[in-house]
Amino acid sequence: MTLNNTKKFAVFTIDAEAFSDTGCVRESGYNCEHDMLDGLDNYIELLDKYGIKATLFTVCHTAETVKDKLKSYAARGHRIALHGLDHTAPLKLSNEQFREELIAARDKLESDLGIRIEGYRAPFFSMDNEKLEILRELGFRYDSSRLDLVKNHNGGVINVNGFRRIASGVFRSKGFYEFGLSSQKLFNFDYPVSGGGYLRLGNWGFTKELLRRYLVNNDYYIFYLHPFEFSDIKVPKIKNLKPHDKYYLNYGVSAFRKKVESIILMLKKLGYEFITFDEYIELKEKERENNK
Numbered sequence: 001m002t003l004n005n006t007k008k009f010a011v012f013t014i015d016a017e018a019f020s021d022t023g024c025v026r027e028s029g030y031n032c033e034h035d036m037l038d039g040l041d042n043y044i045e046l047l048d049k050y051g052i053k054a055t056l057f058t059v060c061h062t063a064e065t066v067k068d069k070l071k072s073y074a075a076r077g078h079r080i081a082l083h084g085l086d087h088t089a090p091l092k093l094s095n096e097q098f099r100e101e102l103i104a105a106r107d108k109l110e111s112d113l114g115i116r117i118e119g120y121r122a123p124f125f126s127m128d129n130e131k132l133e134i135l136r137e138l139g140f141r142y143d144s145s146r147l148d149l150v151k152n153h154n155g156g157v158i159n160v161n162g163f164r165r166i167a168s169g170v171f172r173s174k175g176f177y178e179f180g181l182s183s184q185k186l187f188n189f190d191y192p193v194s195g196g197g198y199l200r201l202g203n204w205g206f207t208k209e210l211l212r213r214y215l216v217n218n219d220y221y222i223f224y225l226h227p228f229e230f231s232d233i234k235v236p237k238i239k240n241l242k243p244h245d246k247y248y249l250n251y252g253v254s255a256f257r258k259k260v261e262s263i264i265l266m267l268k269k270l271g272y273e274f275i276t277f278d279e280y281i282e283l284k285e286k287e288r289e290n291n292k
């Protein structure tokens, strides 16, 4: 891979969590008999078709149930990172609790899978700078929880003052990287174009055009989704759900795979290179060395 500042990069990720860990499902108290983790296989199968290596932000408790699956993905070059011990929002924890959970989750995941864990994404993107500092102190190399551009989201806020901007949404400070999720401005609103519900639920003609605009004008893109959005199992009927949660869980799931494939093809057409966070960090660190 050659170093070139004009290169554009895309990272494909998934938050590897059970269906029951979805915020509204958890709150409803619904006891889901299926975790919908077959969505992981379907996602990896699609990415393998295009030679893309995924990063799986994995909930430690979820990993227990799909250990062999995760090991086989890792053996094929996909990367495993951490998405919390049990999918509790970090901002609901004290800093000390967060530190203890991180250590326990990382140790368990590393010993279960026999690999090093160096990256983190906060459940519900619930993150702030103090907790980011804890990640850095514990030797994590990167975080991917920044959603600052997205107003009205219940996640936390990561302030990147003191970080150096490396690319669109990518920041570095003292060797630690923050990979933010992408948004495209539309009038006064920053519309998220990195995946999850926004790309699945939005009118495709509209979101595709927003995404195209983002990709033409930027040099870095992150995509993410959840296993249930790629599962072959029909989302169960859950009582006590608010109408917008019902909509979130059901709408557009069956058509989503086609959309994701269109996004991959769009990225290829626009000259994006698929990369993992680790590879990206290595490239940038080498570039720094060479420029010294």
Ligand SMILES: [Zn+2]
Residues within 6 Å of the ligand: 015, 017, 083, 087, 122, 123, 124
């Ligand atoms: Zn999550």
